[in-house]
Amino acid sequence: MEDPIPHSAFPASLRGTLIVSCQAAPGDPLDHTDTLRRLAISALRGGAAGLRANGAEQIAAFRAETDRPILGILKKYVDGEVAITPDFASARAVAEAGADVVALDCTARRLTAEEPWPGLVRRIHDELQKPVLADIATLAEAEAAVQAGADAVATTLYGFTPETRGARAVNWELVEAMVAQTGVPVVVEGHISRPEEVRRALDLGAWAVVVGSAITRPETITARFCQAIHEGSGHSRF
Known part of the structure; x- marks a missing residue:
């Protein structure tokens, strides 16, 4: 096996x-840059140490409001599926907009893409001088990303790849294994809905935790409350 590629500095403040x-x-009512900027400010006031943002316009808007780290991505549709920062042009746009870290899909399915992610990791380091956060779904993908030079790994895509599709809860065994075996910061992202889950992730050794829908998507939050009402509608209140 080749020696691991040297890593850049993932933000220590996170x-x-x-x-x-x-x-x-x-199509979401919140899909508006100024609306998302206001949500980001609220999250920062609540104590968020950093932000994850999609697209150059929104990253730039967030950058104008804070010097806290921004994990930047650019989502594109590739072969009918959403891909996270799938090419170098996307990575460059994210970096130039002000992101501190470039995150990208480093799953096995992207190895056969027009611009496979191992090459993107190298170019982001060499040409953009930014650390890379590898969004993965399995331990093998995390280890491969680290071997290719990723500076941190995140569980973002667990539940969204062919091998893991349908999973809708944090895989705590995966988190533990990534912390024990990768040797780089582990970010837990995806399926976090309660504060105690954030605490559990950090207690297991995660570097940081990303929460999205449970904080910033009123439609999703409202639906959870309504579901509880419907599930209990057959029971008497007295």
């Missing part, structure tokens, strides 16, 4: 903290 993802899907 250790032991909450990062809030301020994003909105196309």
Whole structure:
């Protein structure tokens, strides 16, 4: 096996903290840069140590409001599926907009892409001088990303790849294994809905935790409350 590629510095200020993802899907009422900027400010006032943002326009808007670290991505549709920062042009746009870290899909399915992620990791380091956060779904993908030079790994895509599709809860065994075996900061992202889960992730050794929908998507939050009402509608209140 080749020697691991040297790593850049993932922001030390994020250790032991909450990062809030301020994003909105196309067509969502919140899919508006100034609206998301206001959500980001609220999250920062609440204590978020950093932000995760999608797209150059939103990253730049957030950058104008804070010097706390921003994890930047750019989502594109590739072959009918959403891909996270799938090419160098996307990575460059994210970096130039003010992101401190470039995050990208480093799963096995992207190895056959037009611009495979191992090459993107190298170019981001060499040409943009930014650390890379590898969004993965399995331990093998995390280890491969570290071997290729990723500076941190995140569980972002667990539940969204062919091998893990349908999973809708944090895989705590995966978190523990990544902390024990990768040797780089581990970020827990995806399926976090309660504060005690953030605490559990940090207690297991995660560097930081990203929470999105449970904080910044009123539609999702409202739906959870309504679901509880419907599930209990057959029971008497007295």
